Amino acid sequence: MTERLSGGEMLIRALQDEGVEYVFGYPGGAALHIYDAVFKQQRIEHILVRHEQAATHMADGYARSTGKPGVVLVTSGPGATNAITGLATAFMDSTPIIVISAQVPNEVIGTDAFQETDMVGVSRPVVKHSYMVKSADEIPRIVKEAFYIASSGRPGPIVIDIPKDTTDPNETFDYDYPETVSLRSYSPATRGHGGQIRKAVAALMRAKRPVIYTGGGIVQGEAGDMLTAIARMLGYPVTNTLMGLGGYPGTDRQFLGMLGMHGTFEANMAMHEADLIFAAGARFDDRVTNNPTKFAPDAKVIHVDIDPAAISKIVNADIPIVGPVSEVLTEMARLIDAALEEDPERIDRAAIDAWWGRIDRWRRTHGLDHDQRHRAGTNGAMLPQHVIQAVYRATQGEAYVTSDVGQHQMFAAQYYKFDAPRRWINSGGLGTMGFGLPAAMGVQFAHPHDTVACITGEGSFMMNMQELSTCMQYALPIKIVNLNNQALGMVKQWQDMQYGGRHSHSTYRDALPDFKALAESFGHVAYRVDDVGELDGVMADTFGPKHKDDLVFIDAHIDPDEHVYPMAIKGGSMADMVLEREPGRDDIREDV
Amino acid sequence: MRRLLAILLENEAGALSRVVGLFAQRNYNIETLTVAPTEDSTLSRVTLLTYGDADRIEQITKHLNRLIEVVKVVDLTDGDHIEREIMLVKVRAVGEGRAEAKRMSDIFRGQIVDMTADAYTVQLTGPSEKLDAFIAALGDTTILEVVRSGVSGIGRGEKILSL
Numbered sequence: 109m110t111e112r113l114s115g116g117e118m119l120i121r122a123l124q125d126e127g128v129e130y131v132f133g134y135p136g137g138a139a140l141h142i143y144d145a146v147f148k149q150q151r152i153e154h155i156l157v158r159h160e161q162a163a164t165h166m167a168d169g170y171a172r173s174t175g176k177p178g179v180v181l182v183t184s185g186p187g188a189t190n191a192i193t194g195l196a197t198a199f200m201d202s203t204p205i206i207v208i209s210a211q212v213p214n215e216v217i218g219t220d221a222f223q224e225t226d227m228v229g230v231s232r233p234v235v236k237h238s239y240m241v242k243s244a245d246e247i248p249r250i251v252k253e254a255f256y257i258a259s260s261g262r263p264g265p266i267v268i269d270i271p272k273d274t275t276d277p278n279e280t281f282d283y284d285y286p287e288t289v290s291l292r293s294y295s296p297a298t299r300g301h302g303g304q305i306r307k308a309v310a311a312l313m314r315a316k317r318p319v320i321y322t323g324g325g326i327v328q329g330e331a332g333d334m335l336t337a338i339a340r341m342l343g344y345p346v347t348n349t350l351m352g353l354g355g356y357p358g359t360d361r362q363f364l365g366m367l368g369m370h371g372t373f374e375a376n377m378a379m380h381e382a383d384l385i386f387a388a389g390a391r392f393d394d395r396v397t398n399n400p401t402k403f404a405p406d407a408k409v410i411h412v413d414i415d416p417a418a419i420s421k422i423v424n425a426d427i428p429i430v431g432p433v434s435e436v437l438t439e440m441a442r443l444i445d446a447a448l449e450e451d452p453e454r455i456d457r458a459a460i461d462a463w464w465g466r467i468d469r470w471r472r473t474h475g476l477d478h479d480q481r482h483r484a485g486t487n488g489a490m491l492p493q494h495v496i497q498a499v500y501r502a503t504q505g506e507a508y509v510t511s512d513v514g515q516h517q518m519f520a521a522q523y524y525k526f527d528a529p530r531r532w533i534n535s536g537g538l539g540t541m542g543f544g545l546p547a548a549m550g551v552q553f554a555h556p557h558d559t560v561a562c563i564t565g566e567g568s569f570m571m572n573m574q575e576l577s578t579c580m581q582y583a584l585p586i587k588i589v590n591l592n593n594q595a596l597g598m599v600k601q602w603q604d605m606q607y608g609g610r611h612s613h614s615t616y617r618d619a620l621p622d623f624k625a626l627a628e629s630f631g632h633v634a635y636r637v638d639d640v641g642e643l644d645g646v647m648a649d650t651f652g653p654k655h656k657d658d659l660v661f662i663d664a665h666i667d668p669d670e671h672v673y674p675m676a677i678k679g680g681s682m683a684d685m686v687l688e689r690e691p692g693r694d695d696i697r698e699d700v
Numbered sequence: 701m702r703r704l705l706a707i708l709l710e711n712e713a714g715a716l717s718r719v720v721g722l723f724a725q726r727n728y729n730i731e732t733l734t735v736a737p738t739e740d741s742t743l744s745r746v747t748l749l750t751y752g753d754a755d756r757i758e759q760i761t762k763h764l765n766r767l768i769e770v771v772k773v774v775d776l777t778d779g780d781h782i783e784r785e786i787m788l789v790k791v792r793a794v795g796e797g798r799a800e801a802k803r804m805s806d807i808f809r810g811q812i813v814d815m816t817a818d819a820y821t822v823q824l825t826g827p828s829e830k831l832d833a834f835i836a837a838l839g840d841t842t843i844l845e846v847v848r849s850g851v852s853g854i855g856r857g858e859k860i861l862s863l
């Protein structure tokens with residue numbers, strides 16, 4: 109028998125039918141019918157945030173760490189506009205979140221009513237798709253479609269804008285949740301083109317200086333195992349983008365580390381010198397390629413991506429393959445395996461050995477661990493690299509790590525080795541400061557028994573620190589590591605390198621709070637660390653049984669003068685990098 | 701390169717704004733745009749004229765296809781096709797100019813669809829160049845107002861754009 113439910117109840121019921129566990133939200137006038145429906149049920153837990161932007165990042169953290177869409181509920185007007193940064197963040201990194209925004213009633217739309225904003229219009233450039241509910245009976249179908257679109261093909265965020273009258277508790281409808289979606293205009297590729305795949309495999313086996321370059325698509329597309337299988341069979345080097353870390357085991361010998369603007373010397377050199385680049389689930393972002401006209405001059409490019417629009421957008425693909433990476437890589441693995449079975453000599457092992465010889469030399473001479481640079485900072489100050497390495501040791505490399513944006517993010521990406529996908533969670537595409545803490549909260553909700561660390565900078569942390577209150581309310585045992593350099597470090601680094609050291613509005617040394625006291629005022633545990641000698645002890649307490657159930661905030665005061673290296677030289681090729689502090693140098697890219 | 705794209709679109713509120721928004725967002729130009737429902741009222745057909753090299757058109761096409769409500773995109777300029785545009789021109793028609801305006805309209809096989817003591821409104825249909833030529837040919841005749849529909853297009857022969 110079908111039930112009679114109001115629009116608000118149908119919405120919540122549909123979310124239940126999608127298996128939603130958490131809704132991250134914040135109430136307001138237009139959303140009150142929906143909130144009443146939330147109140148009357150137990151299956152979905154609503155998490156009351158302190159700012160709607162944080163709710164979107166929580167949903168995003170939940171989605172990135174599980175692969176399932178994260179759900180947000182906000183009121184109209186300011187509630188909706190506060191969600192925009194989170195939508196844009198999810199859009200740039202192709203993550204599935206669903207933002208349900210309440211809207212003023214249909215009859216007053218367009219009249220500049222109190223708290224009216226054209227949410228569908230405002231969000232349009234940063235969503236995969238959006239819906240405006242016209243009448244309540246559309247709600248189940250729209251929710252069904254929204255979840256399907258958000259998580260299929262190239263995933264992305266969806267907005268569902270719901271006018272208050274369509275959630276009226278006094279009007280009820282037959283509730284019937286659709287089992288399938290039929291969208292004639294949307295059918296993401298389900299497999300790659302067989303001929304192209306065979307061509308790609310043939311090119312791979314002929315390569316003498318190959319590099320496998322993969323991004324977030326491998327993580328999102330659940331293709332890490334297949335990637336690893338292919339790399340092992342071929343014995344070729346692998347590099348990951350900032351978004352792709354964990355897609356290939358970070359501690360593996362074949363792994364060259366991250367590539368791009370702050371990528372490792374060996375990864376960037378290998379890309380530049382390659383004769384074949386096998387790109388999968390990556391999009392040749394400008395932070396990777398540096399100047400596209402000087403990109404890998406000798407390389408043939410194979411490019412696998414679910415999104416045809418990502419292919420040949422920046423760098424022309426010689427062998428384009430549109431399809432889900434997991435399917436395509438599975439097929440490639442099968443063909444490679446069969447070819448090697450038939451003739452193990454198909455690969456030019458001598459050439460590959462020589463190639464590894466060059467890569468190992470790059471790694472030895474200029475890799476992240478090549479010198480003593482990171483042993484001590486100016487005047488013995490603690491270095492950020494030390495802190496990340498201490499976190500890595502204390503968590504045995506098994507934590508979920510979220511990050512914010514800045515130097516600390518790059519240090520985390522360089523020095524924490526991720527062996528599994530979905531463990532490294534950061535805003536790569538939009539570069540949203542303030543992402544780290546709420547994202548960590550979303551991850552912790554999804555994985556209540558796992559260790560979740562947020563590696564942040566004091567600038568980024570202050571953009572969403574109100575969520576310490578939410579953490580208190582829900583007893584989230586997140587470990588926050590604040591790399592406190594008393595500055596907008598990444599901005600300051602660029603000013604050091606490009607603007608003669610004029611630190612225009614990138615420092616605020618005398619205006620910072622006592623972070624330890626701040627965190628404690630929310631009922632959390634906090635430490636301040638100034639000396640590298642104290643690090644391992646504090647980390648052991650933080651990540652050990654002692655504080656298993658506590659949120660711990662570590663305010664790590666680090667050398668304020670440290671820079672992130674390598675750093676790509678503006679306008680150059682991938683081989684053009686600054687490797688260490690060179691006074692007077694000012695040819696670095698201009699946009700932060 | 702001048703490119704004429706035909707787009708089949710779900711006939712839904714907001715669908716057109718996504719197409720137009722895409723062009724603005726990605727820094728592509730819209731030269732002309734026409735849109736109306738097709739014989740199947742659930743579908744709208746857009747004809748969109750834009751300029752760009754092959755790479756750019758490829759990107760535009762891919763991004764259009766990414767929009768959920770876009771059902772199909774075809775570049776009509778890839779093959780044989782017919783283009784038509786309709787134009788209404790209001791010209792001053794007094795004294796000697798009155799006869800001259802009529803004559804020009806006849807030469808271009810236009811129709812005078814409205815007239816007053818002082819003005820003619822000429823309707824003209826054809827490829828855009830013909831409409832341009834008419835404007836140029838009007839010479840001394842005073843043009844009071846011009847409205848053009850933008851280009852509509854269809855493939856020649858058996859080729860059809862449908863679901």
Ligand SMILES: Cc1ncc(C[n+]2csc(CCOP(=O)(O)OP(=O)(O)O)c2C)c(N)n1
Pocket residue numbers: 512513514515516517539540541542564565566567568569591593595596597598599700
């Ligand atoms: C919302 C937002 N505003 C501005 C920027 C530009 N920006 C990039 S890094 C950075 C400094 C970040 O400072 P902090 O969080 O302390 O990190 P640090 O670089 O010092 O490690 C700024 C301002 C940004 N990425 N996001």
Ligand SMILES: [Mg+2]
Pocket residue numbers: 514565566567591592593594595596597
């Ligand atoms: Mg800082």
